Amino acid sequence: MRNLVLHLSESEGRVFTAEASPNIALIKYWGKRDEKRILPYNSSLSMTFEHKTFRTVTSIAFSKKIKEDLFYLNGVRQNLSDREIMERFSILNLLRKMAGRRERAVVVSRNYFPTASGMASSASGIAALAYAANAALDLGLGRKELSRIARQGSGSACRSIFGGIVIWHRGSSPDGRDSYAEQLFDEKYWQDFISITAVVSSSAKKVSSRAGMRQTVETNPLFGARPESAEARLHDLVNAYARRDISGVAACAMADSNEMHALMMSTSPPIRYLNAASHAIMDAVESINNDAGEIIAGYTFDAGPNANIITIERHREEITRAIAPLMKKGIVKGIKVSHAGTGPVLLDSRWSMMGKKELRMLK
Amino acid sequence: MRNLVLHLSESEGRVFTAEASPNIALIKYWGKRDEKRILPYNSSLSMTFEHKTFRTVTSIAFSKKIKEDLFYLNGVRQNLSDREIMERFSILNLLRKMAGRRERAVVVSRNYFPTASGMASSASGIAALAYAANAALDLGLGRKELSRIARQGSGSACRSIFGGIVIWHRGSSPDGRDSYAEQLFDEKYWQDFISITAVVSSSAKKVSSRAGMRQTVETNPLFGARPESAEARLHDLVNAYARRDISGVAACAMADSNEMHALMMSTSPPIRYLNAASHAIMDAVESINNDAGEIIAGYTFDAGPNANIITIERHREEITRAIAPLMKKGIVKGIKVSHAGTGPVLLDSRWSMMGKKELRMLK
Numbered sequence: 197m198r199n200l201v202l203h204l205s206e207s208e209g210r211v212f213t214a215e216a217s218p219n220i221a222l223i224k225y226w227g228k229r230d231e232k233r234i235l236p237y238n239s240s241l242s243m244t245f246e247h248k249t250f251r252t253v254t255s256i257a258f259s260k261k262i263k264e265d266l267f268y269l270n271g272v273r274q275n276l277s278d279r280e281i282m283e284r285f286s287i288l289n290l291l292r293k294m295a296g297r298r299e300r301a302v303v304v305s306r307n308y309f310p311t312a313s314g315m316a317s318s319a320s321g322i323a324a325l326a327y328a329a330n331a332a333l334d335l336g337l338g339r340k341e342l343s344r345i346a347r348q349g350s351g352s353a354c355r356s357i358f359g360g361i362v363i364w365h366r367g368s369s370p371d372g373r374d375s376y377a378e379q380l381f382d383e384k385y386w387q388d389f390i391s392i393t394a395v396v397s398s399s400a401k402k403v404s405s406r407a408g409m410r411q412t413v414e415t416n417p418l419f420g421a422r423p424e425s426a427e428a429r430l431h432d433l434v435n436a437y438a439r440r441d442i443s444g445v446a447a448c449a450m451a452d453s454n455e456m457h458a459l460m461m462s463t464s465p466p467i468r469y470l471n472a473a474s475h476a477i478m479d480a481v482e483s484i485n486n487d488a489g490e491i492i493a494g495y496t497f498d499a500g501p502n503a504n505i506i507t508i509e510r511h512r513e514e515i516t517r518a519i520a521p522l523m524k525k526g527i528v529k530g531i532k533v534s535h536a537g538t539g540p541v542l543l544d545s546r547w548s549m550m551g552k553k554e555l556r557m558l559k
Numbered sequence: 560m561r562n563l564v565l566h567l568s569e570s571e572g573r574v575f576t577a578e579a580s581p582n583i584a585l586i587k588y589w590g591k592r593d594e595k596r597i598l599p600y601n602s603s604l605s606m607t608f609e610h611k612t613f614r615t616v617t618s619i620a621f622s623k624k625i626k627e628d629l630f631y632l633n634g635v636r637q638n639l640s641d642r643e644i645m646e647r648f649s650i651l652n653l654l655r656k657m658a659g660r661r662e663r664a665v666v667v668s669r670n671y672f673p674t675a676s677g678m679a680s681s682a683s684g685i686a687a688l689a690y691a692a693n694a695a696l697d698l699g700l701g702r703k704e705l706s707r708i709a710r711q712g713s714g715s716a717c718r719s720i721f722g723g724i725v726i727w728h729r730g731s732s733p734d735g736r737d738s739y740a741e742q743l744f745d746e747k748y749w750q751d752f753i754s755i756t757a758v759v760s761s762s763a764k765k766v767s768s769r770a771g772m773r774q775t776v777e778t779n780p781l782f783g784a785r786p787e788s789a790e791a792r793l794h795d796l797v798n799a800y801a802r803r804d805i806s807g808v809a810a811c812a813m814a815d816s817n818e819m820h821a822l823m824m825s826t827s828p829p830i831r832y833l834n835a836a837s838h839a840i841m842d843a844v845e846s847i848n849n850d851a852g853e854i855i856a857g858y859t860f861d862a863g864p865n866a867n868i869i870t871i872e873r874h875r876e877e878i879t880r881a882i883a884p885l886m887k888k889g890i891v892k893g894i895k896v897s898h899a900g901t902g903p904v905l906l907d908s909r910w911s912m913m914g915k916k917e918l919r920m921l922k
Contacts, residue, residue, distance in 0.1 A: 417788035418781040418818065425780035447827075455781065455825040462821035464814050465845070472835035482828070 208299070209558045211548045212332040213255040216323035216540035217245040218316060219355045220391055220504045222449045222496060223430040224456040225364065226405075227413045227422065233372040234351045237413075238426035240364045241433060242355045243391060243506075244383075246537030250393075252307050252317055254324035255549035256332050258299040259558040268304045268554070269321070280404065284318060287326055287349040295333040302557060304549040310395065310532055316498060322346050322353035327540035339539065343377035359383045359538035361437060363430070366423075383536040386440050388508040392515055393532045394522075396473035396501050405499040408460065408467045415464040422459060426452065442508045446494025449506055450481075453496040469499050473527045477503040480518050484511075571662070572921045574911045575695040576618040579686035579903035580608040581679060582718045583754055583867045585812045585859060586793040587819040588727065589768075590776045590785065596735040597714045600776075601789035603727045604796060605718045606754060606869075607746075609900030613756075615670050615680055617687035618912035619695050621662040622921040631667045631917070632684070643767070647681060650689055650712040658696040665920060667912040673758065673895055679861060685709050685716035690903035702902065706740035722746045722901035724800060726793070729786075746899040749803050751871040755878055756895045757885075759836035759864050768862040771823065771830045778827040785822060789815065805871045809857025812869055813844075816859040832862050836890045840866040843881050847874075 219242035227237040245251075267274045267285060274281050288301060303325065307317045326346045330337050337345070339357050347354035347364070355362040358379040367375030412419055429448050436444025460467040474497055481495045493507040493515055507515055512533065522528040550558075582605035590600040608614075630637045630648060637644050651664060666688065670680045689709045693700050700708070702720050710717035710727070718725040721742040730738030775782055792811050799807025823830040837860060844858045856870040856878055870878055875896065885891040913921075 417791070418784045418821065420784050421781045428780075450829075451825075451827050454827075454829045458781065458821035458825035461824065462814075462818040464810070464817075466813075466817045466841075468838065468841075472838070475831065475835070478829075478831075 207258065207332055207334055209257055209259045209261070210332070211255050211257045211545065211550050211555075211558075212328045213253065213543040213545070213547050213549060214324045214328035214331070214540050215247055215251050215253045215543055216320045216327060216356050217247050217249070217251050217537050218320040219244045219352065219362065220496060221352065221355075221498060222433055222445070222506070223426055223452050224498075225351050226409050226456045226459060227419060228351070228409060230370070230372070231410065234347050235372050235375050236351060236364065236366050238423040239366040239430055240352070240355070240426070241380075241430050242352070242362050243389075243536050244356055244359045244362060244539060245391070245534045247541075249532055249534035249537070250309050250320065252305060252320035252324045253543070253547065253549055254303060254305040254321065254328050256301050256303045256325065256328045257550065257558050258297065258301045258332055260299050261559065262300045262302060262557050265300050266302045266554075266557075270306055280406075284322055284349045287322060287345050288329055290345055290348060291326070291329045291333055291335060295335050297333055301329070301332075302550070302554050304551070304554055306549055310530055316500065318350045319353040319356040322349040323356035323540050325349075326357065327542065331542055340376050340378065344372065344375070347372070347375065347377075357539055360385065360536045363434075379539075380434060381437060383538055386437065387535060388440070388510065389442070389445075389536065390507060390509060390512060391534050392505040392507065392512070392519075393534065394477055394503040394505060394519060394528045395530045395532070396471070396477070396503070396528055397526070403467050408463070408499065411467070412459050412463040416459055416462050418462055419459060422455070425455065442506075443491040446491045446506055449494040449496045457497060469501060470497060471501045473522075474501045474503060476522055476527050477505070477519070480522065481505060484515060484518050570621065570695055570697055572620055572622045572624070573695070574618050574620045574908065574913050574918075574921075575691045576616065576906040576908070576910050576912060577687045577691035577694070577903050578610055578614050578616045578906055579683045579690060579719050580610050580612070580614050580900050581683040582607045582715065582725065583859060584715065584718075584861060585796055585808070585869070586789055586815050587861075588714050589772050589819045589822060590782060591714070591772060593733070593735065594773065597710050598735050598738050599714060599727065599729050601786040602729040602793055603715070603718070603789070604743075604793050605715070605725050606752075606899050607719055607722045607725060607902060608754070608897045610904075612895055612897035612900070613672050613683065615668060615683035615687045616906070616910065616912055617666060617668040617684065617691050619664055619666045619688065619691045620913065620921050621660065621664045621695055623662050624922065625663045625665060625920050628663050629665045629917075629920075633669055643769075647685055647712045650685060650708050651692055653708055653711060654689070654692045654696055654698060658698050660696055664692070664695075665913070665917050667914070667917055669912055673893055679863070681713045682716040682719040685712040686719035686903050688712075689720065690905065694905055703739050703741065707735065707738070710735070710738065710740075720902055723748065723899045726797075742902075743797060744800060746901055749800065750898060751803075751873065752805070752808075752899065753870060753872060753875060754897050755868040755870065755875070755882075756897065757840055757866040757868060757882060757891045758893045758895070759834070759840070759866070759891055760889070766830050771826070771862065774830070775822050775826045779822055779825050781825055782822060785818070788818065805856075805869075806854040809854045809869055812857040812859045820860060832864060833860060834864045836885075837864045837866060839885055839890050840868070840882070843885065844868060847878060847881050
């Protein structure tokens, strides 16, 4: 008890800042067996991006001085009664409860992504928030436990708690205790492995992945075969990655991306995230592989039209060249290359996102 | 025996001509349980087009005067050692064998389809050939038996042996005896029901559906759920058609088209028949239905990018109007409206496709 009081006084009003990166799934997460606890039907696998490529930086401070939680994202105050934001922000309540604390928090977060990258920021945002709050509440939780927490904000966020190649174990326990993320390969294991993100223009209407995957589970007769198909492919992909076999990794990643988008398309009503630009990139990657006579690159698409092309350093130029005509035509708006990066890190106080206004509130 | 001789002399060298129409599947056929006998994993359902919209006219004559089978399609002599043509033409050998006849045949066939309609002609071609040959060989086979024969030339051809709404029973017998087509509703049952074929431009590389469906069966982990999903949906669609419920029919047709194309896309390597134009039509139909507040039209795509939009007469104008901007942009190259049509019919001798050259060969 004495310890807790000490910690309280130490962290009270003090700003903690963490940065984290989003991840690109190579084996996809699509479908929950438990909507409330966010428990998936199948295990998934991802590469965490390098912080220098895509990152979210989040500062948090708890203080008795403030009456309600405040959340600023990219300079704009967010409405915490908005359902989607509330669900993501709920991890703060989980952590506060674990710490036995009641103070409200100010959270200031910013995404450092290329303009209009269309990159989903919920994974990096939730990972950075969980990481910073863990420090601010002096909970001392390990990454495994933090991944369980992050999972409850947004499923795929649990994978951004680790760097390198990360598995999210589906688990089987109804309470979710065995559904957490784990690093399988650190970011140094295969330094030649890269992802080339090709940002495309989109006029697609947004279907939230939360609603979309629920509809797939409820309406798609093909979904029954998905969990075991994904598990088997994950196993194959991990083995291919272990032997640094780009053909094996790329083939699995393409097959899994196609399988997920096929399941979306055969949902009622159909969910289509891929557009003509996405298909043009798929064609380009198929041509590259046909010309090479072997699979040297693979595409993968999350719940949006942007492509991630995975390959190895040796083929980077070749792929950039093949994408160039699509950039000239405006089909691809920009590309960004990333190796596997690290998990979230705490930044020192120089990097606080808090402005004068927020700091005044805390004093 | 006397009878046979009489028939022989009657039909020897005489030209028989039949016309038949292709069909659009509302519940799709994709995947064979027996490659050689062309036995499907699931029953399928289609509407036969009106002859005046799309038809194939085929003339046939058997004669002792000719040394080898000759096949002219759209004025061009076809190579009967080409595998695909040989497989389709094989029904002639089946029929000849059943008739105990040995004479070779001259076959002249022409497709009356809008220019570059991209409409698959194998179903109408095989149906017309089977129908004309049945007469020329004086076999007197009924439509059910002819559908079994046509099936062995190309699966979906068996459905073009009937008019109206036609089911192809998958059957369960290994020898295929219970896998044949049957008319469920004649062409007069629901005269308001129409299909609007929207022809789009395509630069897609061709994957034959024969090879494509084999790859789906062999490589797609989701395929296992397809047969029962299709059977259940077929049942629902038939019930909706029976009560002339366009919402029910269109919803089933869209779901089944999406399911088939999803299975193609999740095949390794992926098979993509739909292009950006197809997706634009899907969007247009979704908008029409959203604006109407109920499903008044449905899209369905076979193994190609052309759309068939099913609806009822009352909404024909509305749909044509919604497609007009796509025609202006050149995305849709033409439309053709069809009610359900009749099965194959024999034409009188005025309509023979035979030219002077072919007739000389027979004498």
